Amino acid sequence: MRQSRRIYLKDLPIGGGAPISIQTMTKVPTYDFQALISEVETLISAGADVIRVAVKFPGDVESLRRLLKSFPEGRFVADIHFNHKLAVEVIRLGVAGVRLNPGNISDPVKIKEILKAKDDYNPDLVIRIGVNSGSIPEDLRAKPLPEAMVESALRYISILEDRHFFNLKVSLKASDVPATVMANRLFRERSDYPLHLGVTATGDYLSGIVKSSLGIGALLLDGIGDTMRVSLTAPSIEEVRIGKKILSALNLGGEVNIISCPTCGRCFVDIKPLVEELRRIVDSDPKRFSGIRKLAIMGCEVNGPGEAGDADVGVACGKGWALIFSRGKVLRRVRSDDIINALIEEVDRLSRRGDGASRIG
């Protein structure tokens, strides 16, 4: 498996072993500047690394101009379809990246105009070649979907490379999970450009989480993928949250991994509210937990001590009491109603000792 090459979207390294970055896309009408800025603020505080904005109307360009002024450090990508003139306009504004769809902007003359704008106004521009199963170029539609997607991307890459443009990344998204995974695997055999992962048009919220986790997760476990977006028919902040959970589940960063047992007849403590409270505390003050990778709440002594002992801080419950563990050592016994307090106390103790940061890797 070839490692991808490194590119930069402003200050953000993508590919070449850089941490997997999380992207999302705004969902309010782009021309509604107040709504746009409020969604963007929410996404930035939720930890989105890259925010994509649809640009379809002239009013969208004006809104994007104001957005770039309001967030000069923001990493924004303009999503352009059909109208290459819009790409030229946003490149003039200095947007960090544009996403082009080979299915609807493929005329080499138009691509040349886009690259001319890049040369004149925005030499560090990144282009994402965003291939989507719903817009495969006409002449490739007879081929099996993964092959058609890869060929569409490779064809576009050679148009850009012929014009000495290499600052690009590629996405190959289908609504079908196996097709998405196959297309990305096939692409990685044939090219080392960074890959932006995602499954598209994923359906209802829960199906969206399952499909995205399977598609993105399978690829990340193969070592494929450099950025990702979890596409959900849900608010964009959910896409960021689920993205972080996928990374955390694969030990690739993301958020603090809270593990808890499913509970069974051996459990004498109501674990669900404890887990929810812990999640709320962690999410409300992520800095307090910097350096903490794994917290555990386990229902009994069967798997409890093993799992809780493996965590930075964990708890294994008994009847009316619980044992607090930290990195393999039993620390103390607490009453059941003091579990969360005790757990947080131990997190703070690790932070004070400066042990937390040593686990970040």
Ligand code: SF4
């Ligand atoms: S840790 Fe104990 S309570 Fe939890 S599922 Fe396993 S056996 Fe049941």
